[in-house]
Amino acid sequence: MSLESHSAAVIQLAWARHLGLDDGAFASALESGERITRADESARSLEFVRLFGSSALVGPQWALDAAAGISDEEMAQHVTLLTITRSHGGHGQGSAALFFADDLPLLRSSEEVxxxxxxxxxxxxxxxxxxxxxxxxxxxxxxxxxxxxxxxxxxxxxxxxxxxxxxxxxxxxxxxxxxxxxxxxxxxxxxxxxxxxxxxxxxxxxxxxxxxxxxxxxxxxxxxxxxxxxxxxxxxxx
CATH class of the missing domain: 3.40.630.30 (Gcn5-related N-acetyltransferase (GNAT))
Known part of the structure; x- marks a missing residue:
């Protein structure tokens, strides 16, 4: 099922808040075509998110600098982030697909459960x-x-x-x-x-x-x- 247009905006708002960005950051990035970045020197992780055509990267400034010339397609690969952070002990986590829905068909069981x-x-x-x-x-x-x-x-x-x-x-x-x-x-x-x-x-x-x-x-x-x-x-x- 396809998402309503306003639902995508709601999802981007939630992720912007999760990443510590301005509420309208993902919408602005879609217009500019530029990756959103936020430097956080106290961050214990480096996090890249690609969402409905916009992308964001949050982590220490040294990591943002290292990623500046790397495409979103490469950044979405776990091995890229491991390579960037190798000298800083980067490990674990991985890549996760994100799915969303604002309505779904209701499944019913053929027997009582x-x-x-x-x-x-x-x-x-x-x-x-x-x-x-x-x-x-x-x-x-x-x-x-x-x-x-x-x-x-x-x-x-x-x-x-x-x-x-x-x-x-x-x-x-x-x-x-x-x-x-x-x-x-x-x-x-x-x-x-x-x-x-x-x-x-x-x-x-x-x-x-x-x-x-x-x-x-x-x-x-x-x-x-x-x-x-x-x-x-x-x-x-x-």
């Missing part, structure tokens, strides 16, 4: 999943959780959780975690749809962020109807 809003069920689900998946989704940081419970061996067990937290007071930052044995069966998309519509009902625009190498998460975002909005690439400084 139980949805839990409790924390214990989400924690139990995390215990069933690989640590890398748990860390990327970060359910513990997403305040609103909707865990699908299904019957297994005579008891209700958590199989998938869709969750979101309010981000910069404007966006609903989403995450979905699915137990390995229940993947590719539609429960992840259903959990995501439930969380997404709760967030939309609260007046928030949806944000989906996932590592560019996570094919499953990328596919889920697209299948739900999210629109591609940009990319975020960052490294931690030593």
């Amino acid at each position: 139980t949805v839990s809003h409790g924390n214990p069920e989400a924690i139990e689900l995390e215990g069933l999943c690989p640590p890398d998946d748990v860390n990327e989704v970060g359910l513990s940081h997403l305040e609103n959780r909707y865990t699908i419970m299904l019957d297994e061996n005579g008891r209700k067990v958590p199989v998938a959780c869709g969750a979101y937290t309010e981000w910069e007071g404007i966006l609903a930052h989403m995450g979905v975690l699915v137990a390995p044995q229940w993947r590719r069966r539609g429960v992840g998309s259903l959990a995501a749809s439930i969380a997404a519509h709760e967030a939309l009902a609260s007046g928030l625009t949806l944000q989906w962020r996932t590592d560019v190498s996570n094919k499953g998460s990328l596919a889920t975002a697209r299948s739900l109807g999210f629109s591609t909005g940009g990319i975020q690439t960052s490294v931690l400084l030593g």
Whole structure:
């Protein structure tokens, strides 16, 4: 589904505030065609964001100087930021695709399902999943959780959780975690749809962020109807 024009402006506003920029920074950059930069000598990371055709780079001045002649396409690659920051201990983070939505089709289950809003069920689900998946989704940081419970061996067990937290007071930052044995069966998309519509009902625009190498998460975002909005690439400084 395509985004309404005003939704893109709302998303840019949220990211401008996240990066410590003026509210209209991304719109101005689109008109000028120039990359937005903000020097922050206390920054513990170097962060590059490309959003709806505008880009921004925030970090220490030495990093901004090193990136001055590098194209946005190159800056979006994690290896570029690692190279720039190598002498300052640059490491970790990576590149993440950014997806957004201001409306989505509502998915429905062909059978009755139980949805839990409790924390214990989400924690139990995390215990069933690989640590890398748990860390990327970060359910513990997403305040609103909707865990699908299904019957297994005579008891209700958590199989998938869709969750979101309010981000910069404007966006609903989403995450979905699915137990390995229940993947590719539609429960992840259903959990995501439930969380997404709760967030939309609260007046928030949806944000989906996932590592560019996570094919499953990328596919889920697209299948739900999210629109591609940009990319975020960052490294931690030593």
